[in-house]
Amino acid sequence: MRLTEIKSCYIGPEISPEQFISEHFFLYLAKGTIEGYDGISKYSLKSGEYCIVRKNHLARYNKQKENGEFEKVVMILDTEFLKSFMTKHQIKAQRYEDGASFFLLKNTNLIPNFILSLMPYYNDGGEIDDTFADLKREELLLILLKENPELKDILFDFAPPQKIDLKAYMNRNYKFNISMERFAYLTGRSISAFKRDFASIFSDTPSRWLIQRRLQEGYFLIEKKQKKPSDIYLDLGFEDLSHFSFAFKKKYGITPTDILKSIKKI
Template identity: 85%
Template structure:
């Protein structure tokens, strides 16, 4: 089955592009590849594969074009939509024990056929007409739940994150560039409780600890792995290369690029 006519599109409300996933969404990849990371595991998505990205999780993903093209279909299952769906279909869920940010789904003919069924609903701007978006979202969700019943406890768990082990969580997720408020929420704390617990565990402020922890990892990647500064600063949680270089030199008294030069001269 060919997908040459599929255009990249989003169905549902806009979601934040940051590392924090604010709403569940379905991702179908038509062309290209996607590499994902959630602080625990790495994931790979190839053409014809699809997954659910879970809300209230941290994730980073890199895309790679195929023949200079990258095409995907993203369907957002926001909380408002899911609550209405649960009420309509009398769905009751239990607390989900799954931790992964990405849930790879069972492959069937139903999902690819659904993707192809979207074609008549594209408007002239290459988007799905809003008149049909809710209907198509409901149709997709019915398909996914039929083929993947375990999604019920994932998608319809509307409870906020519970209080968890702060030390383990931060040591696993320090590379994600999100606000302190996000970290507090994801660890089941108010911002004041988060800062208080953080100081008791790490004897430092969250912002200062994050910078130092990222720089330590950066030094390891440069000195031991021979990585280039331009290849690692984003994955370490820095917004730009100049910020990484400035903070690195301030801590170690040498620039990241000079670390590479020293390695080459050994």
């Protein structure tokens, strides 16, 4: 399920598998641990901690249960809501240059108390009725901006991504499993300009280059780090193990499992 298909306020164990963040959202972790990765850095969120996950960025999550449970609260801060809030509260903002996907928020007693105040509004499906959702989102945003004033430059920057260094971006983010249209948008290009610039820089098509680059990394992880194929194929951007194994054998003439077996015999 993608974030754009989810209610603005909800609670539950799900974490969207979508690696492109289409709207900002607030994430409060009630139980468990989340390990996040944005192509540059890794982030860890533990019970009682919270952050903003930024739109027009890439992010991957690994979640771990705590005593068999995983629970979080998510509030989507979509563009329409933020523009309305900006007008109402006469907020002035400027472009925020930091490229991190996760903005870690200062700890304050106001947030845990706010989370507790949400509980009476949730229905059996773990969602807050639209009647109250905007009011609670506005309350949350007022708290966050009071404690984190610099957040306004992140949330109220509505400009599309600027044209950036394509080579550096792709070498940093090739493991993310998103469409070419997403890559084009995030690098500030139309799809035709993205393909044209890509061919000029890499002398290959984006789809072929991505597969080859992921396979190279896979070979390194298996041969040098003795990683199991089943443990790395998702992090490399492959949707299933069979596709990874098939593409791997086609390129190297040997399966990932056979490489592991040969290493263990040495």
